Amino acid sequence: MIDAKWLRERPEALRQALTDKGVSVDVDALVRMDQERREIIITVDALKQQRNEISKAVGERKRQGENADDLIARTGDLIEEIKALDTRLKELEADFEQTLLTVPNPAHPSVPVGQDPSENPVVRTWGEPLEATDFPLKNHLELGEALGLFDFARGTKITGTGFPLYTGAGAKLERALINFMLDMHTQKHGYTEVFPPFLVNRTSLTTTGQLPKMEEDMYLAQVDDLFLIPTAEVPVTNIHQDEIIPEKELPLRYTAYSACFRREAGSYGKETHGFLRVHQFNKVEMVKFVRPETSYDELETLRRDAEDVLEALNLPYRVLELVTGDLSFAAAKCYDLELWAPGEKRWLEVSSCSNFEDFQARRGNIRYKPRTGEKPHYLHTLNGSGVATARLLVAILENNQQPDGSIQVPEALVSYFGAETISADDA
RNA sequence: GGAGAGAUGGCCGAGCGGCUGAAGGCGCACGCUUGGAAAGCGUGUAUAGGCAACCCCUAUCCAGGGUUCGAAUCCCUGUCUCUCCGCCA
Known part of the structure; x- marks a missing residue:
């Protein structure tokens, strides 16, 4: 607000x-x-x-x-x-x-003015996007189905399209990724791990800005008037709803795994095959509560923390700064991180790192009490994906595929996954 | 789902329809004391709105209604929490 x-x-x-x-x-x-x-x-x-x-x-x-x-x-x-x-x-x-409550957060003055996502400037690129190899590159669907990592047909049978069923090594790889990311943020980046509820009430969604305007994008459990979370941002930001936090406790940094549920109404068609756009996916999220003076520095380190995940997995990525017209309702400034998917031959968004300034804090009445004894002020909230899997899995499969269709597991993941390769023989 | 109890400031906890924005304690901040610290002593310490204003005014004791000149206190409704029973991973 x-x-x-x-x-x-x-x-x-x-x-x-x-x-x-x-x-x-x-x-x-x-x-x-x-x-x-x-x-x-x-x-x-x-x-x-x-x-x-x-x-x-x-x-x-x-x-x-x-x-x-x-x-x-x-x-x-x-x-x-x-x-x-x-x-x-x-x-x-x-x-x-x-x-x-329906008025969006104005962009920070540093944000480039623009309307179209194509205008988002690339502010950083890391690694070499894999373009050509001496063998034909497959996409994640071809790779994964051959290796028995997931089963979309059965996922659809159970629920409907866009609800993936992970199987065997695929399920384990997904779990390994989640653990790897949580450990990195807690052990290396100083975040506190939380495991939040996956259903939230209207008040919580109003804090973060999904309500009142984006109700149609979410799944609603009608009998109890509770929504499935589209992101862990919602429950985690609301941890401190209606609280006054002593300044000495700031910044507070949380990381959380959650499944995320999005109806994605109206986005059926191409570009939705496989894991590219699904209704349920897994994500490790980072949320910060900070003093207003520090929020833009915190945005940079937040982005750094997300980049760290991608670099540790040795995946080529680029960072975009969103122009004013592409910013979400609640964000004042936002970076998107995109992974190169050589099988799809396109960049896939796996993280959004945003500073909401006091927009969410005002809606959720989240304040801090300055050391000086002054009256409480609204603090600033930030969040970033650290990062979203499904698409992360896509990039890992496509970037680490071998001529024989097996997958070389990224070194950082081996101890979590328990093997160095995934091949059809294992299945 | 059934039965009962409760909801007061950062926390605990008192509160007769008016002098209660709210006793007392804890915590916190500052000062005194000390070689330093603890203890002790003193002072201060809710939030929001209106206003140029830290004066002042208004509102707030879970929420919403009602009674009254006047409600934290009385009445009604709702929500939430706790305890016991039932069901259950």
């Missing part, structure tokens, strides 16, 4: 920022609501003051055994008026709040 101060002090800047983000919001209507709201508050507070003074005087008299009927008689109109104004104020504030 944006700070309502924007509306009073810099409505023009807000309008421009929202245009850059490619969203149209009726800023004038918000400004009007805010003004009317404040006018009513001024009036009704003054009336309440009068009422309180009279009540106090009544109490004074009663204590001395005197009659106070004349004073009580004076409150009649006052009370009616207060009731009416309070009712109107309440409606107005609810309306204002609801509207404010």
